[in-house]
Amino acid sequence: xxxxxxxxxxxxxxxxxxxxxxxxxxxxxxxxxxxxxxxxxxxxxxxxxxxxxxxxxxxxxxxxxxxxxxxxxxxxxxxxxxxxxxxxxxxxxxxxxxxxxxxxxxxxxxxxxxxxxxxxxxxxxxxxxxxxxxxxxxxxxxxxxxxxxxxxxxxxxxxxxxx
Numbered sequence: 001x002x003x004x005x006x007x008x009x010x011x012x013x014x015x016x017x018x019x020x021x022x023x024x025x026x027x028x029x030x031x032x033x034x035x036x037x038x039x040x041x042x043x044x045x046x047x048x049x050x051x052x053x054x055x056x057x058x059x060x061x062x063x064x065x066x067x068x069x070x071x072x073x074x075x076x077x078x079x080x081x082x083x084x085x086x087x088x089x090x091x092x093x094x095x096x097x098x099x100x101x102x103x104x105x106x107x108x109x110x111x112x113x114x115x116x117x118x119x120x121x122x123x124x125x126x127x128x129x130x131x132x133x134x135x136x137x138x139x140x141x142x143x144x145x146x147x148x149x150x151x152x153x154x155x156x157x158x159x160x161x162x163x
Contacts, residue, residue, distance in 0.1 A: 036064040 039061030109128040128134045 032064065036061045039064065 041061075043059070043061060108130050111126050111128075126134060
């Protein structure tokens with residue numbers, strides 16, 4: 001059983017694109033951390049020298065560091081719980097039974113979902129429980145993060161049609 005976020009390339013080109021993307025993100029993160037450290041250092045220096053023009057750099061640097069952590073926390077706290085698994089069909093029944101028994105929830109609906117994204121398709125089963133939460137059993141890793149976000153909103157706002 002794999003979580004949706006795991007990297008599972010199927011071709012050599014996908015591996016190369018993954019490494020290129022990782023390098024780009026790494027360079028961006030290094031620059032971001034350098035800017036944050038610079039802002040904090042300039043802010044601390046101006047505080048000790050008594051200058052007021054650049055004191056704003058210290059809180060700005062802290063905001064640059066802490067804002068992503070705050071957004072991640074709020075994202076996890078406010079969205080309804082949707083467990084995301086990549087399973088084959090033989091594991092579907094076991095997973096749904098385990099999820100239902102472990103949480104004392106009743107399965108209301110199971111739908112096959114094919115969601116067209118701007119970069120591809122994601123296919124899988126969307127299962128809605130009686131309390132409004134859901135589980136998405138993914139059949140493809142293509143764009144699974146974007147679909148998970150869309151499905152959170154579907155489960156949150158829809159009570160009749162899931163697909």
